[in-house]
């Protein structure tokens with residue numbers, strides 16, 4: 001918005017804030033200038049906005065760090081649970097095989113066939129969850145947060 005003087009005389013109102021609060025025309029004509037402070041307040045608004053966005057970024061980074069830790073913990077717990085399942089399963093199978101072997105019906109009890117095709121889902125999942133897969137998971141999660149260490153933000 002031009003000042004009222006420039007507006008009145010249809011002149012372009014140019015303000016150099018580093019030099020004066022008045023526009024160049026008013027300075028030249030030595031008259032009071034009522035030029036709007038808009039350019040400055042717009043700048044201040046953007047500064048404030050970027051500051052708020054930065055704050056939001058930091059909060060999100062913290063949340064990611066918390067969720068990242070939680071994800072790794074959950075992943076570990078799941079892996080342990082699957083391992084335990086396999087242990088119990090193997091133990092159960094061994095007991096069952098022993099029972100079968102001691103029975104008189106199965107003379108050639110060396111062969112023990114489990115019904116169903118392939119391994120149970122959780123065995124496949126356990127095999128897929130090698131220790132390396134956790135690191136891969138961690139890397140994929142931490143990617144994108146490079147250059148911002150949540151621990152350093154406080």
Ligand SMILES: [Zn+2]
Pocket residue numbers: 002003004005006007012013014023024025026033035
């Ligand atoms: Zn002006």
Ligand SMILES: [Zn+2]
Pocket residue numbers: 003004005006013022023024025026027032033034035
């Ligand atoms: Zn002016």
